[in-house]
Every structure is written in C-alpha cells, then in structure tokens.
Amino acid sequence: MTASLTRRRIRIINQICWTLALCIVAIPFVFPFLWMVSSGFKSAAEIFGSPSLVPREWQWQNFIDVFKHQPFARQYLNSLYIAVTVTALTLLVSSLAGYALARMRFAGAALVALFLVSALMVPEEVTIIPNFFMMRWAGLVDTHWPLILLPTFGPQGIMATFLMRQYFLALPKELEDAGKMDGLSRLGVWWSIALPMSRPALAAVAIITFLNSWNLFLEPLIFVSSLDKFTLPLALSNFTDPYGMPLWHLQLAATSLAVIPILVVYIIAQRQIIESFALSGVKG
Amino acid sequence: MTSLSLNNVKKHFGRTEVIRGVDLSVDDGEFVVFVGPSGCGKSTLLRMISGLEDISSGVLKIGNRVVNETPPARRGVAMVFQSYALYPHLNVRDNMGFGLKVRKVPIDERARRVMEAARTLKLEPLLDRFPRELSGGQRQRVAIGRAIVGDPEVFLFDEPLSNLDAELRVHMRSEIASLHKRLGSTMIYVTHDQIEAMTLADKIVVLRDGLVEQVGTPRELYERPGNLFVAQFIGSPKMNILPVGSVAKALPVRPDSAAHVGMRPEDLKLTDPGSGLVSGKVLLSEYTGASSLLHVELPDGEIFLVAYDGPTIDADTTLGLTIAPDRLHFFDSAGQRAS
Numbered sequence: 023m024t025a026s027l028t029r030r031r032i033r034i035i036n037q038i039c040w041t042l043a044l045c046i047v048a049i050p051f052v053f054p055f056l057w058m059v060s061s062g063f064k065s066a067a068e069i070f071g072s073p074s075l076v077p078r079e080w081q082w083q084n085f086i087d088v089f090k091h092q093p094f095a096r097q098y099l100n101s102l103y104i105a106v107t108v109t110a111l112t113l114l115v116s117s118l119a120g121y122a123l124a125r126m127r128f129a130g131a132a133l134v135a136l137f138l139v140s141a142l143m144v145p146e147e148v149t150i151i152p153n154f155f156m157m158r159w160a161g162l163v164d165t166h167w168p169l170i171l172l173p174t175f176g177p178q179g180i181m182a183t184f185l186m187r188q189y190f191l192a193l194p195k196e197l198e199d200a201g202k203m204d205g206l207s208r209l210g211v212w213w214s215i216a217l218p219m220s221r222p223a224l225a226a227v228a229i230i231t232f233l234n235s236w237n238l239f240l241e242p243l244i245f246v247s248s249l250d251k252f253t254l255p256l257a258l259s260n261f262t263d264p265y266g267m268p269l270w271h272l273q274l275a276a277t278s279l280a281v282i283p284i285l286v287v288y289i290i291a292q293r294q295i296i297e298s299f300a301l302s303g304v305k306g
Numbered sequence: 307m308t309s310l311s312l313n314n315v316k317k318h319f320g321r322t323e324v325i326r327g328v329d330l331s332v333d334d335g336e337f338v339v340f341v342g343p344s345g346c347g348k349s350t351l352l353r354m355i356s357g358l359e360d361i362s363s364g365v366l367k368i369g370n371r372v373v374n375e376t377p378p379a380r381r382g383v384a385m386v387f388q389s390y391a392l393y394p395h396l397n398v399r400d401n402m403g404f405g406l407k408v409r410k411v412p413i414d415e416r417a418r419r420v421m422e423a424a425r426t427l428k429l430e431p432l433l434d435r436f437p438r439e440l441s442g443g444q445r446q447r448v449a450i451g452r453a454i455v456g457d458p459e460v461f462l463f464d465e466p467l468s469n470l471d472a473e474l475r476v477h478m479r480s481e482i483a484s485l486h487k488r489l490g491s492t493m494i495y496v497t498h499d500q501i502e503a504m505t506l507a508d509k510i511v512v513l514r515d516g517l518v519e520q521v522g523t524p525r526e527l528y529e530r531p532g533n534l535f536v537a538q539f540i541g542s543p544k545m546n547i548l549p550v551g552s553v554a555k556a557l558p559v560r561p562d563s564a565a566h567v568g569m570r571p572e573d574l575k576l577t578d579p580g581s582g583l584v585s586g587k588v589l590l591s592e593y594t595g596a597s598s599l600l601h602v603e604l605p606d607g608e609i610f611l612v613a614y615d616g617p618t619i620d621a622d623t624t625l626g627l628t629i630a631p632d633r634l635h636f637f638d639s640a641g642q643r644a645s
Contacts, residue, residue, distance in 0.1 A: 194389060194391070196387045196388070196389050196391040197391050197393065199353075199358050199385070199387065199391065200385075200387060200391035200392075200393070200452075202357075202358060202377075202378050202379070203356065203357075203358070203378045203379060203383075203384065203385050203405070204379065204404050204405035204408050204456075205377075205378075205379030205380075205405060205408040205409050206379075206408055210408070214408075215393060218393075218395040219393075219394060219395060
C-alpha cells in the first residue's frame with residue numbers, strides 16, 4: 023500500500039516536472055503569437071511603447087479599420103477560395119497521377135518519374151520569370167489563375183503526387199484484383215478502392231496544400247496587381263501609410279484575423295496534421 | 307455450373323515463359339486442384355483463368371465461350387484470394403454486396419443475396435462488422451461469401467487457407483468441401499498443401515515449370531504416378547527412389563525398361579537384416595504420435611524413409627526392409643512410368 027502510494031507520488035511529481043519543462047520550452051514559440059494578437063488590440067504608439075502583453079486600452083477599432091483600409095473581406099475570401107480550389111485540384115491531380123505512376127505499366131513511366139523529380143530540384147524562384155511570361159502570353163496576369171495553376175502543377179503538386187504514389191505503392195495489389203473481379207474499371211478501382219484506403223495520405227496532401235496556398239506570397243506578388251484581387255499575405259504587407267511606412271497595429275490585427283482558418287483547421291485536424299508531417303517528411 | 311477448357315495456353319512475362327502450353331479440361335461441377343512446387347505457375351494459370359492475367363497464346367473457354375479477351379467480371383468466375391482481399395473500409399455486408407452494386411443489381415435483390423450467402427456461411431451476426439474486427443477464419447468465410455453472392459459459374463481459390471492455423475485450416479477445408487457439395491459448382495483450387503489437394507479434389511493437376519506433369523484423381527496420382535516427379539511430389543513423406551540395378555537381385559519381376567524403382571514409406575515393412583529388399587542402419591526415429599518415421603541409411607549412403615507403427619526402435623539398429631511386389635513403382639530412364 024505504502025509502496026504504491028510512493029510510486030503514485032513519484033509519477034505525479036514526474037508529470038509536474040515534465041509539464042513545467044515543456045511550458046518553459048514552449049515560451050519562445052508561443053510568445054510571438056501572443057504578442058501579435060495582443061498588439062492587434064493596441065494603438066500604434068503602445069505597440070513599441072509597452073512590452074506588456076495586456077493592452078492598456080483595448081483598441082477594438084483596429085479590427086474595423088482593417089476592413090476600411092483596403093477591401094480586406096474580399097481579399098480574405100480570395101485567399102479562402104483559392105486555397106480550397108488548389109487543395110481540391112491538387113487532391114484530384116496528385117491522386118490520379120500518383121495512382122498511374124504507382125500501378126500502371128506504360129512506356130516511359132520511369133522517364134516521367136525522372137522528369138518530375140528533376141522539376142523538384144529546381145527552386146521555385148528560378149522558374150517564376152518563365153512562368154510569368156507564360157501566364158502573360160495566356161492572358162492570365164492579374165487573375166487568380168496563376169495562383170491556382172502554379173501550385174497545383176508546380177513543385178507542390180509534384181510533391182503531393184509523389185506522396186500519393188508512395189502510399190498507393192503500399193496498398194495490397196490483391197485488393198485491386200478483387201475490385202477488377204467485382205467489375206470495376208481502372209478508374210473505378212482508383213475511386214472506390216484506392217482513394218478510400220488512402221485517407222491518411224489524402225489528409226496529409228490536403229493539409230499541406232491548404233497551408234502552402236494560404237501562405238503563398240511570391241506568386242501573388244508577381245502575378246496580381248489589383249487591390250481587390252490580392253490574397254491575404256499580399257494584403258497584410260499593404261497596411262502602410264501614404265509614405266509606405268507600416269501601420270503595425272492594423273497589420274497585426276489583420277494577421278490575427280488571417281490565422282483564424284489555420285487555427286480552426288489545426289484544432290479540427292490536429293492528429294491528421296501531425297500524422298501528415300510524419301507521412302510526408304516535411305516540417306510545418 | 308459450367309465446364310472449362312484450356313487449349314495450348316501459354317503465358318510470357320517478357321522473354322520468360324511461365325506457362326508453356328497447358329491443355330486441360332474441367333467438367334461441370336468438378337473440383338480441380340492445381341498443385342506444384344513454388345514458381346511452377348499454378349497461381350499464374352489461375353489468374354489467367356480469372357482474367358487478371360492476359361493469355362499470351364492459346365484458347366481459354368468457359369462453357370462454350372472463348373473468353374481470352376473477356377474482362378474478369380464478365381467471365382462468370384469469382385475468386386477467393388490468399389489474403390482474403392476484403393475491402394477494409396467496408397463492413398461485411400458491403401464487402402459481400404460490392405460486386406452486385408458495381409453490376410447495378412437492385413438494392414432489394416442485393417440485400418436478399420447477401421443475406422442468403424450470409425445464412426449459408428453463418429455470417430449473419432457479423433454483417434455489420436469491419437474486416438479488422440474479424441478473425442482469420444471469419445474473414446475467409448466473408449471472402450467465400452463475396453464469391454458466392456455473384457452466383458458465378460466457376461469458383462477460383464488461390465491458396466485460400468494458407469494464412470490460417472492448422473486447426474482452422476482443417477475446419478475450413480471441410481467447409482469448402484461441403485460448400486462444393488451444396489452448390490455443385492465448378493471449382494478450381496490452388497494449393498501447395500497435399501492434404502488439401504488429396505481431400506478436396508475430384509481431379510488433381512500437377513504442374514512443374516509451367517507444364518502439366520499429370521492429371522488424375524488423387525488415388526490415381528498416388529497409386530499410379532505417371533513419372534518420377536509426380537511420384538515424389540504426391541505423398542508425404544515422399545516416395546523412396548532407388549536405381550533398379552542396386553536391388554535387381556532382390557526384385558521378383560520388373561519391366562524391361564525399368565531404370566528406377568519407387569517405394570512409398572508406408573508400404574515398406576521391417577524384416578531381419580539381409581533378408582529383405584534392402585538393409586540399412588536406423589539414423590533417426592521421429593515419433594509423430596500415430597506412427598514413427600524412420601530414417602534408414604542404406605550401405606550406399608542413400609537415406610530411406612519408412613513409416614512404422616511398432617515399438618520404439620533405437621538409432622544405429624540394423625534392419626531389413628521388404629515390400630509387397632504390387633506396391634513397387636517402376637520408372638524408365640526418362641523418368642516416365644514403366645509398366
């Protein structure tokens with residue numbers, strides 16, 4: 023009885039020590055976020071005047087001014103629909119292409135895979151100028167198409183394709199055979215068997231793609247010039263006074279609003295996000 | 307029910323020929339078992355019949371239809387896989403009804419057929435469970451159920467019991483046998499387990515290197531093996547083979563062409579040293595419960611296996627071995643049966 027009590031006490035002390043240690047380690051990670059949110063409620067003067075996390079005077083007006091300064095609601099919606107479209111398209115293209123590369127024997131399959139890998143090795147910044155000329159030739163500059171097409175068919179799409187391919191390779195072939203015996207076509211096997219069995223990989227691709235698209239900055243900067251076509255990362259850098267100096271209180275309030283969808287996604291799919299990083303081998 | 311025939315059927319993978327011209331006919335309602343060593347092509351042949359592998363040349367008929375180019379689902383065959391191949395994201399009911407759903411069978415008819423198959427296989431309490439919630443035997447029954455609901459003309463089994471433990475395998479074997487009796491369907495079964503082959507088959511097809519070595523009833527194959535390979539492959543423990551020359555004096559009669567003589571371990575009887583067909587020294591005695599398996603070393607170093615059910619015999623005991631003349635098997639120099 024005494025021994026068991028002692029063991030329990032040691033376990034509790036152990037837990038407290040670990041929690042404290044983790045809290046201390048978490049401070050550098052959490053503090054910038056808390057500072058950002060609290061600064062969104064401060065006046066421009068107070069942000070740099072007081073290091074306190076609690077505003078002296080809560081400036082709710084900041085969050086109204088964000089929408090007055092530029093068409094922020096429109097820009098928010100732009101980011102949202104572009105991220106959702108890119109995610110849906112990437113899921114479709116990468117799962118189809120990944121399935122073909124994993125399961126279909128066709129002439130030049132190895133060459134296609136080699137081309138894809140080569141494309142991954144080229145930094146995105148290097149291809150941005152040829153991409154710009156291509157989009158200008160197609161009449162797509164200052165539209166949202168480059169922000170949808172480039173991530174879907176660019177390096178992120180290729181990464182997603184490889185991730186799906188690796189997952190499909192691990193699926194038992196007998197299940198596909200069973201599908202064929204049941205009367206499914208190749209596309210039917212993909213839709214009815216391969217996809218439902220690849221939910222973890224699809225979740226990983228969806229999460230990574232959504233986050234990438236949501237945070238995309240370079241492409242909107244290059245391809246979009248109209249204010250009402252801006253996406254959030256671009257819009258956030260546009261909270262400036264007439265002299266080009268940043269309006270920090272508005273910028274930080276807007277940034278606090280911009281992280282809401284990411285936080286919602288994270289809270290809903292916390293487990294899948296961690297699994298997806300493990301599965302894809304990429305960092306968050 | 308339907309018959310099936312293969313006429314000079316071949317299969318190449320690139321330059322490698324894995325099925326080298328198979329001729330075979332399977333009658334209505336027959337239970338045919340393909341056996342052979344690993345890599346002999348038995349599973350490939352089954353997959354060619356199912357349509358999962360293309361036929362490089364030759365003709366495959368199911369009923370009176372040539373089905374070389376017919377997709378698997380339109381051949382009237384159903385397959386039970388070694389790994390069961392149940393869809394993990396569907397419950398038992400949906401797994402069994404999936405093929406019917408793909409074929410757009412009305413939902414009422416689908417439910418009726420699934421229930422009927424579930425009743426036959428005693429799967430009713432498991433219908434809402436997922437494959438991960440089932441034992442190996444239950445999964446196997448679901449896999450068979452999935453085949454049954456499609457009401458196929460031919461059932462194909464690809465080593466369906468190899469993932470089960472010994473006890474369950476015996477049980478499932480008898481279930482498959484009674485299912486065949488009840489449905490009366492044509493069934494083709496691939497196994498490397500001789501007991502399964504001998505107990506289930508109406509007809510056994512022994513394959514080696516993509517060729518049929520012999521076709522016959524289990525009794526024919528056991529009692530009159532057509533060649534040395536079949537003689538040694540069918541029967542466990544395997545048949546002892548000696549050159550005729552080494553025992554020529556002791557053999558009462560033999561065909562002129564005989565080059566090898568075969569003796570099944572269970573046909574050999576113990577006798578005094580020097581008085582039988584051969585003599586030798588016991589190297590090892592393996593007690594198996596019902597009997598013992600003696601490893602007897604002959605003077606020329608050859609090891610003979612003898613099934614023996616008498617009192618314990620110690621190692622190093624010298625003994626003679628004899629056999630009834632009608633239990634001897636003779637083979638010519640090409641390895642074919644000599645009669």
